[in-house]
Every structure is written in structure tokens, then in C-alpha cells.
Amino acid sequence: MEPETFRERLLSAAFGAGWNLVCRLPESVARALFNFGADIAWRRQGPGVRVLEGNLVRVLRTDSAFSAAATATAKAAAVPAGSPPDAGGPATGTANPGGPAADAAPPARPYVAADPGGPYPPVDGAELRKLSRAVLRSYARYYLEAFRLQVIPAERIADGMHVNKENVDLTLEYLKNGRGVIYALPHMGDFEQAGLWVMRYGAGSFTTVAERLKPESVFQKFLMFRQGLGMEVLPTTGGPHPFGVMAQRLRAGKLVCIVADRDLSDTGVEVEFFGEKALFPAGPAALAVQTGAALMPVSCWFVGESEWAAHVHEEIPVPAAGTRKEKAAAMTQALATVFEQAIREHPEDWHMLQKLFVNDLDPERRARIRGRATAGNGTGNGTGA
Numbered sequence: 001m002e003p004e005t006f007r008e009r010l011l012s013a014a015f016g017a018g019w020n021l022v023c024r025l026p027e028s029v030a031r032a033l034f035n036f037g038a039d040i041a042w043r044r045q046g047p048g049v050r051v052l053e054g055n056l057v058r059v060l061r062t063d064s065a066f067s068a069a070a071t072a073t074a075k076a077a078a079v080p081a082g083s084p085p086d087a088g089g090p091a092t093g094t095a096n097p098g099g100p101a102a103d104a105a106p107p108a109r110p111y112v113a114a115d116p117g118g119p120y121p122p123v124d125g126a127e128l129r130k131l132s133r134a135v136l137r138s139y140a141r142y143y144l145e146a147f148r149l150q151v152i153p154a155e156r157i158a159d160g161m162h163v164n165k166e167n168v169d170l171t172l173e174y175l176k177n178g179r180g181v182i183y184a185l186p187h188m189g190d191f192e193q194a195g196l197w198v199m200r201y202g203a204g205s206f207t208t209v210a211e212r213l214k215p216e217s218v219f220q221k222f223l224m225f226r227q228g229l230g231m232e233v234l235p236t237t238g239g240p241h242p243f244g245v246m247a248q249r250l251r252a253g254k255l256v257c258i259v260a261d262r263d264l265s266d267t268g269v270e271v272e273f274f275g276e277k278a279l280f281p282a283g284p285a286a287l288a289v290q291t292g293a294a295l296m297p298v299s300c301w302f303v304g305e306s307e308w309a310a311h312v313h314e315e316i317p318v319p320a321a322g323t324r325k326e327k328a329a330a331m332t333q334a335l336a337t338v339f340e341q342a343i344r345e346h347p348e349d350w351h352m353l354q355k356l357f358v359n360d361l362d363p364e365r366r367a368r369i370r371g372r373a374t375a376g377n378g379t380g381n382g383t384g385a
Contacts, residue, residue, distance in 0.1 A: 004214075008214060008215035008217070009215070009217070012221075015218050019221070022147040023150065027148070030144055031144060034141065034143065035137055038133075041136055042132060048354075049132060051353055051354060051360070052352065052353045053129075053132045055352045055356070056128060057123050057128060058276060058357065059274055060347075061275075063344060135351065138189075138348055138351065142189070142351060146190070149192060149193060149196065150229075157193060157197055161309070162307065163309065163311070167296065168201060171183075172203065174294055175253055180249065181255050181294045182257075182293050183255065183256070183257040183297075183312070184260040184297050184335055185257065185260065185261075185299065185300065186261040188350050189299075189300030189309070189346070190300060191259065192229075193308055194298070194300045195208070197310075199231075205255075206254065206256060207233075207234065207245070207246055207249045208233055209235075209236060209242045209246075209259075210222070210223065223235070242283075246258075247290060247291050256287070258281075258284050260281055261336075261339055261356065262280075262354055263279040263281045265281075266365060266368045266372060267282065268281050268282055269328070269329050273356075273357070276357050276359060278357045281332075282332055284335065285316075285332045288316070288331065289327050289328050289331070295315060296312055296314070296316070297313040297335055298311065299311050299339070299346070301346040313338050316331050318331065
């Protein structure tokens with residue numbers, strides 16, 4: 001392992017000092033400081049913010065497209081066959097002020113060719129900037145609560161968590177009977193807090209994966225922090241292959257949690273996501289196919305300033321037909337569809353500041369992915385993070 005540079009050591013020291021300070025400050029003061037930092041980053045519009053807004057554009061424009069299509073369908077269905085254009089219905093695309101469509105939603109913005117994949121409505125810049133600011137504040141809250149998780153009272157976490165317990169109870173039943181469970185999550189809300197909640201609710205512990213970031217000393221602090229909460233954390237590099245370890249845990253009837261809306265390799269699966277191709281890790285689905293574990297998507301979001309919510313979605317079943325790769329690919333697409341709907345419902349809590357859409361990737365990486373797909377090696381065991 002390479003020794004840390006002076007800058008990395010300085011960053012590590014500042015990070016450690018900041019962590020301790022955040023735990024000692026009144027929560028209201030710490031929250032104000034984190035919001036202030038989020039607003040500064042938002043105003044500067046650095047590379048991460050620009051990537052975030054590029055991702056959010058997909059959410060906003062497809063939302064508008066789907067809303068316009070639904071409105072058009074509803075209007076068309078409401079017009080009796082043979083109605084004249086001015087009979088109070090929208091046969092010509094305009095409503096008669098005296099007809100039943102007078103209170104209908106305003107027409108969608110005109111369509112433009114947003115990309116080669118198809119036409120989408122343009123996104124209002126002010127709406128995009130407002131949403132990106134909300135996301136950065138949400139992301140800041142995630143880090144604030146991660147730092148303060150060790151001092152948040154257990155009662156507050158138990159009482160402030162809103163979740164569909166029937167599927168959590170089903171999870172615990174699977175584990176009790178020796179069947180492993182995979183919780184696959186997008187980068188939404190506070191999944192650290194949700195993980196702590198499910199452990200205290202009855203799961204006991206779980207295994208997860210963490211991307212090894214620099215500086216190493218900061219990564220180790222996060223590693224020890226999560227381990228202190230009861231999580232088994234597998235680094236993506238510098239240790240045993242996470243896929244093999246997670247497969248062992250699942251066969252032993254354990255819970256595995258994987259953040260699964262961004263592939264860190266070139267071995268992921270191309271899925272349809274907000275009207276475009278995106279690269280998702282194949283690991284969660286591949287683990288389910290190989291071990292028989294239940295693959296259950298989970299979405300998390302914030303509620304107000306002091307509470308949280310999560311939804312454990314229905315299990316994604318393994319298809320009856322196809323090769324292992326084909327089954328994993330189909331399940332990964334199903335996972336992406338669930339994530340897409342969850343993000344539509346809470347876009348302000350989707351913390352995706354990295355590139356995941358194929359059209360945004362570097363040309364060299366895109367060429368590698370396309371070459372791999374052409375060669376028939378489109379599904380590896382990438383585990384995300």
C-alpha cells in the first residue's frame with residue numbers, strides 16, 4: 001500500500017477532527033453548518049454538481065414526458081367518438097373554455113430531440129437548479145447523520161423510522177429458515193441509519209460492500225465506524241473478492257445489503273433507466289441466481305428534518321428460463337425499474353453525483369462496454385458501491 005501524501009494526511013486529520021466536533025455540537029448548529037456547505041457547493045457548480053444535474057435532467061424530462069402522455073391518453077379517452085372539435089373536448093389539442101376540459105392541466109412544454117434515443121420535453125433550468133440544491137442538502141444530511149449516528153438515541157431511530165414492516169418481517173422469516181436475503185438499494189436517503197434500524201429490529205447484522213477511497217486513513221475510519229455498528233464491510237479492492245464472501249454469507253442464511261445503482265467496473269448490465277441506457281452492477285442479481293437468496297429492492301428517503309422512511313419492495317424472482325447471465329440481466333432490469341419509480345417519488349433524496357448513463361461515460365470506457373457486449377460477456381459479478 002502506498003504511503004499517504006502530506007495532503008492526504010492533512011485531509012485525514014481534518015476529517016477526524018471534524019467528525020469529533022460534529023458529534024459534540026448541538027444538532028441544530030451542525031445541521032446549519034452542513035446546509036451552508038451544501039449551498040456553497042451548489043453555487044460553485046463543480047464537476048460533481050454538474051454530473052448530478054445531468055442525472056436529474058433525465059428524471060425531470062421523463063417525468064414530464066410520462067405526465068404529458070398520461071394527460072393526452074386521458075383526454076382522448078374522455079372524448080366520445082365523432083365529437084366535433086369544439087364540443088368541449090380536446091380533439092384539436094385545445095380546450096373549449098366552457099367544456100369539461102377547462103380545468104385540465106396546462107399543456108406540456110414542446111418536445112425537442114434531447115438525445116438519439118428519442119424526443120423528450122426540455123427541462124426548466126430553474127426547476128433543475130432548485131432540485132439539485134435540495135439533493136445537495138439531502139446529501140449533506142446523509143453525511144451529518146452518518147457522523148452523528150453514534151450519538152443519535154436508539155429510541156429516536158426506532159420511533160422515527162417509517163417502514164412497511166410486513167416485508168421486513170418476511171425478511172426475518174427467510175433468515176430464520178436459512179434463506180439468505182439481498183437488500184439492493186439506490187443511493188437514496190440515509191441507508192446507514194436504515195441498516196442500523198433493521199439490525200436492531202431483528203436482523204442482528206449484515207454484510208455490505210464499500211468502495212475503497214483515498215485517503216486510506218479516512219476509508220479505515222469509515223470502515224471501523226460501520227464495523228462498530230455491527231456491519232461486516234467488504235472493501236471492493238485490497239481483500240478477498242466481495243462476491244465470493246457474500247455468496248458464502250447468503251448460503252449461510254444471512255442478510256447482504258448492496259448499493260446497486262452504479263457499476264464500478266466494465267462488467268455491469270446495460271438497463272433502461274429514465275429512458276436511456278445506464279450501467280448497473282450485475283452482482284445482486286447474480287448472487288440471487290447462484291445462491292437462491294431473495295433479491296428485495298429497498299428505497300430510503302428522509303421525512304421532515306428528523307425522521308426517515310424506507311420501503312422494502314417485493315422480491316424479484318429468478319426467471320424460469322434462460323442462462324444464468326440472461327436471468328441476472330432480466331433481474332437487474334427489474335431492479336432498475338423499481339429504483340426508477342422510487343427515485344421519481346423522492347428525487348430530492350437521490351444522491352447520484354457520479355456518471356451512470358452510458359452516454360455520459362468516457363468514450364474509452366463506453367467502447368470497452370460495447371465491445372464486451374458484442375463479445376457476449378455482458379454480465380459479470382460487479383457488486384456496486
